[in-house]
Amino acid sequence: MQAFSISASSFLVFNNTLSYRETDLFDLNCEKMLLTLVLCLPVIFVPWSDSLPTRRQPGPVNNRPIIGILTQEVEDDVMKPFGKTYIPASYVKYIESAGSRVVPISLLLIGGSSDLETSDFAKVAGIFYRLALKANDAGDSFPIWGTCLGMQLLTCLVAGENLLTKTTAENMALPLNLTKEAHSSQMFQGFPSDVMKALSQEALTGNFHQYGVTMKTFKENEKLQSFFSILSTNTAENGAIFVSTMEGRTYPFYGVQWHPEVNRFQWDPKLNFPHSSDAVRVASLLAEFFVNEGRRSLHHFDQPEEEAVSLIYNYTPTYAGNFTGYEQIYFF
Template structure:
């Protein structure tokens, strides 16, 4: 069940966990008590962060995907086989982390070794098939399975999937087959979120600031650009509703309700159907929101994910090895000038040859 949050005072109090306090009974004594609770909470939170020894130099792997036919035609002489839109890299960097590109078409050992050195993985959105041999989905399956094994051993390793990446997470959890566990769903709109009644039980939203929640619930700030989606029945049909917590919905252009945000109940694995990184895309025809409110709200998701990645203590053996893997070894191309929906892209070649 989803509910619409309204930006009135009663909703504000309810969202902060004070649903039982009537607006008419918020007197000075109550306010002082709440201030004390807040200060005690903040003091405890600061101590917890100090004790936890968080990683303040997180590095996140961003999975590449097959080169699109459009871009392949624009670079006919180069042997580019995969790419990463720079908006994902900028999104990660704006939240205080660095990026390592993860190549497709590798054996499992490549992903196992790389994941020992990085602190989390982002499955980006895009447009590719899940049945390509040695492609995005095969690499994603290796990463998904390895991450589960790591977390089962107590080695904290988060994954975040956006749009296509979110759909891949659910398909992997369902078990890949010829009939993919997702629905046709057309949405090319900026939409608000309709939060579920228990969304505050999630890790993603349990500590989300009230102003962020109000923006997400009342304004058209989440960018949707997809032909497929995951609906509640996709979870129920494959017995996934016991393992995954749905936290919000939105509606497509035909009124179909789809899952907008989700997280795994056991593992630090998260997904959103929309595109928070589109704050860094500028194609006028796409009408991406760039208001101060939309940027503030969309920043929350990568800030949250990077905070999760800070809980991982993985690192490279030394600075020289770290530098060898970082995205800085690649040159971003101004693909927007060529007509691409992406303003810039990193083009990746076979076996990681630097361009």
């Protein structure tokens, strides 16, 4: 397995089998880690941090950001002949379209079906989560983004336990029930008023999940309440109201239960991907927002050669539209 420290706006990158012990990871040069984490998967128990940093302040900008995407273990038999881990190409395109480069592994926790507590993905995500807390506490910006399972993972990490319940919204495009906090949030602050209106009235968010955190559960958990602001909710098929968008009150951690990347880069006609002009604008604005968060990191590779061999450009995506719901997949 390879591990390299990244710069710009990502984190350590791991390819192939994720087998490092936590102590091994901490022995690596963690100061080089980039500060952009995109979670789109599950998670594991992580201790609660009592100290909270002040909300990030304006500072130097890194205009050559790199965001790390954590590969996920292949579990589907139809994908096993291609590799041991993978990244859907839609996540790579999503990040690149907003002006960042990508290194496979780090933390763009992508949506999927890995076990929230026992998978290597969850264990590595937990390690990076703790590193991100430590970095932000020290004034070193380290953003995290969680999509779908990644958002679920974030709630598990913050709460220190798995609080997920059945909130099925499978293959459904929905408008968001925006909260008052959404209009003063970091995530939506750059959204024009017409896009915010469309987001709350049109079915612009693709949902493909069976579990989530209900409003009731969120309100009953002190750790979640003090850590995150709820920006939107939605109603599941069983009538349960679940948290669909959230952001850290002080840490630059963000979560969406829906999939913004599918609006621009996934086309399976059997799946309910929103492709309207407004849907594309929403996805573009969110990608730009998170990449700009990554620009707050001044981490960088020590050598241009190290950077070059680490980038996703060294890998070729496989067309997978004829046997999966993804158009293209990077296998490792």
